[in-house]
Amino acid sequence: MNVVDPTVPAAPNAPVFPIVELSTVEETRAFGRRLAALLRAGDLLVLTGPLGAGKTALTQGIGAGLGVIGDVTSPTFVIARVHRPGPASGRPALVHADAYRLGDAVDPRAEIDDLDLDASVDDAVTVVEWGEGMVEQLVDAHLRVRIDRRDDDSRLIELVPVGGDWVDRLATLS
Numbered sequence: 001m002n003v004v005d006p007t008v009p010a011a012p013n014a015p016v017f018p019i020v021e022l023s024t025v026e027e028t029r030a031f032g033r034r035l036a037a038l039l040r041a042g043d044l045l046v047l048t049g050p051l052g053a054g055k056t057a058l059t060q061g062i063g064a065g066l067g068v069i070g071d072v073t074s075p076t077f078v079i080a081r082v083h084r085p086g087p088a089s090g091r092p093a094l095v096h097a098d099a100y101r102l103g104d105a106v107d108p109r110a111e112i113d114d115l116d117l118d119a120s121v122d123d124a125v126t127v128v129e130w131g132e133g134m135v136e137q138l139v140d141a142h143l144r145v146r147i148d149r150r151d152d153d154s155r156l157i158e159l160v161p162v163g164g165d166w167v168d169r170l171a172t173l174s
């Protein structure tokens with residue numbers, strides 16, 4: 001199955017990333033840990049998919065992969081949270097936001113920076129749930145992650161690299 005994103009014109013010869021099937025929430029978290037291996041400060045991930053798709057579950061895996069301290073829970077009532085890694089980890093912090101709560105913000109990155117979270121998006125990996133349609137025109141690069149739930153409760157996850165060096169980095173996903 002090929003990744004098709006009608007809103008992003010495919011670059012000539014752009015590699016196509018397979019859609020990954022995740023049967024259980026544990027598999028979704030494990031995929032988040034794998035993804036975390038290629039993340040670095042300044043990254044923006046835009047998670048899309050219906051309520052209950054597993055956006056927060058995936059973010060929990062990313063947090064685990066970055067070695068953050070404490071649990072990553074749904075930010076629905078707080079707009080955004082910073083999760084810091086242990087002192088010796090050398091990995092960036094995770095800023096976890098719910099764009100649902102960002103109101104009329106047109107630029108979640110600016111909005112998140114405005115929250116005075118004691119972490120700048122340039123120094124953190126920023127994961128925004130529900131960010132679709134908000135950031136595409138505003139940031140140079142991001143990774144779109146779309147999660148869909150199937151009737152048998154498994155999930156299909158597709159990664160859409162937008163700009164930057166995401167294509168090359170995704171090729172290193174192991």
Ligand SMILES: Nc1ncnc2c1ncn2[C@@H]1O[C@H](COP(=O)(O)OP(=O)(O)O)[C@@H](O)[C@H]1O
Nearest residue numbers: 022023024025028051052053054055056057155
């Ligand atoms: N394969 C799967 N991947 C992710 N979540 C799953 C999966 N199967 C069942 N679930 C359940 O679906 C729910 C996903 O919730 P959550 O991650 O909060 O979704 P979202 O943040 O997209 O609203 C959890 O209760 C989780 O246990």
Ligand SMILES: [Mg+2]
Nearest residue numbers: 055056074129
């Ligand atoms: Mg959620």
